[in-house]
Amino acid sequence: MPYYYPLKKDKDISRRTRTIEGLQRIRKQLKDEKFPRKKEADSLILGTWNLRNFDDDRFNFGPRMTxxxxxxxxxxxxxxxxxxxxxxxxxWPLKRLMRILGNDYDYIVTDVTHSSLGGNEERLGFIYNKKKVDFTGIAGEIVLPPKMMISKETEHKRQFSRTPFGVDFQSGWFKFFFSTVHIYFGSNSPSSAKYKRRVQEIEAVAKYLAQEAKKNIESNNQSNTNYILVGDFNIKKEGSAGFNALKENGFEVVTNNKGSNSDQTKFYDQISFMSKKNELKLLQPHRKDRVFQFFNSVFREEEDYETYKPIMKERIAEKLEYAEEMLAKATNQNDRDKYSGQIKSLKAARKTDVSLKAYYKKWRTFQVSDHLPLWIEIEINFTDKYLEKIKNFNPDQNL
Incomplete structure (x- = not known):
């Protein structure tokens, strides 16, 4: 469980109370929505979450509060x-998060994908409970072989904008190769080359992993019999070209009746899988509400606006002062344009209560995220099946 002792020492009673009440609402919401409870030996709770810009304040809406x-x-x-x-x-922000999660949790992340490749200097990774999930020692970024490289707008080929990342895990009896992506966004116009590039990236990672899965299954390799592919695919909706690219390459997609962006109108994030002999068994397979809308509990649109209003005003004032100082020192046009733009935006945000409310809706997504976490629960205890399988086993058959 998270390490909440430092909250006890917070001398700002208002902030401490606000944080504790927010945590209590999250916990109650998870319980009310029947989010699965952890079961030590029987099931695995697996998910994906795009933690918006965690956490360098490059968009001038942060940094995150404690x-x-x-x-x-x-x-x-x-x-x-x-x-x-x-x-x-x-x-450092990730390590700060891990300190709160406590010693039971660990993480594995990639190096950054540089902005020159369209990767925005982002990392992909996994956070896992060491008491429940074992890292088997195998991890790697997915680099496409020459014949599978992605077509660009011209005849040139390319790798992914952000290199997908895969790690081999085991939980109980269940072995799985867990891969995550953040697919190039580009454009939402289906006729545009940038949208086609997005679909091509999804096709490429799905095709590559499907081939790896088939190779392992045909060779009876027991180390990787289940492939789970998740992440921010920037898929608009079920039935779109990006969604179909997963299904057409053999991945079973876990569908939800609401989107995973902050207002739940887009289906950017997905969980999909491919398994040997249907070894991957979802618990509650017909459930369609595996998206957790945390804005129902914290940074609520109506109930919490007045609470954060003075905090936002103070932060805007600090950022405005800094931007004005930097503009005065700027020696090139790019910097002058950058800080002039920040000053204009910050002044507009605080101009009226209506503009500040609009700012709040965006600001809160940089406090938590503009994406919502998705989850599935998987059966991991195959003891009964295994015992039944070996009951009539003849050891001489292997001689």
């Missing part, structure tokens, strides 16, 4: 293993 780290940690603590996207170059 209470936001507690909210994120509380949510993650209900998972046994979760893929995370948009971890930034500086790992």
């Amino acid at each position: 209470e936001s780290f507690y909210y994120i940690a509380e949510i993650i603590s209900h998972f046994d293993v979760i893929a995370i996207q948009e971890i930034c170059y500086d790992l």
Whole structure:
């Protein structure tokens, strides 16, 4: 469970109370929505979450407050293993989150994908409960062989904008190769080359992993019999080209009746899988509400606006002062344009209560995220099946 002792020492009673009440609402919401409870030997709770720009404040809406780290940690603590996207170059915020999660949890992340490749200097990774999930020692970024490289707008070929990441895990009897992606966004216009590039990236990672899965299954390799592919695919909706690219390459996609962006209108994030002889068994297979809308509990649109209004005003004033100082020191046009733009945006945000409310809706997504976590629960105890299988086994058959 998360390490909440430091909250006790917070001398700001208002902040401490606000944080604790937010945590209590999250916990109650998870219980009310029948989020699966952890079962030591029987099931695995697995998920994916794009933690928006975690956490370098490049978009000038942050950084995250201490209470936001507690909210994120509380949510993650209900998972046994979760893929995370948009971890930034500086790992200090992630390490701060891990301190709250406590010693039972660990993480594995990639190096950054540089912005020159369209990767925005982001990392991909996994956070997992060491008491429940074993890292087998195999991890790697997915690099496409020449014949599978992605077509660009011209005849040139390319790798992914952000290199997908895969790790071999085991939980109980269940062995799985867990891969995560953050697919290139580009454009939402289906006729555009940038949208086609997005679909091509999804096709490429699905095809590559499908071939690896088939190779392992045909060779009876017991180390990787289940492939789970999750992440931010920037898929618009079920039935779109990106969604179909997963299914057409043999992946079973876990569908939800609501989207995973903050207002739940887009289906950007997905969980999909391919398994040997249907070894991957979902618990509650017909459930369609595996998206957790945390804004029902924290940074609520109506109930919490007045609470955060003075905090936002203070932060805007600090950022405005800094931007004005930097503009005065700027020696090139790019910097002058950058800080002039920040000053204009910040002044517009605080101009009226209506504009500040609009700012709040965006600001809160940089405190938690503009994506919502997705989850599935998987059966991991195959003891009864194994005993039945070996009951009539003849050892001489292997001689």
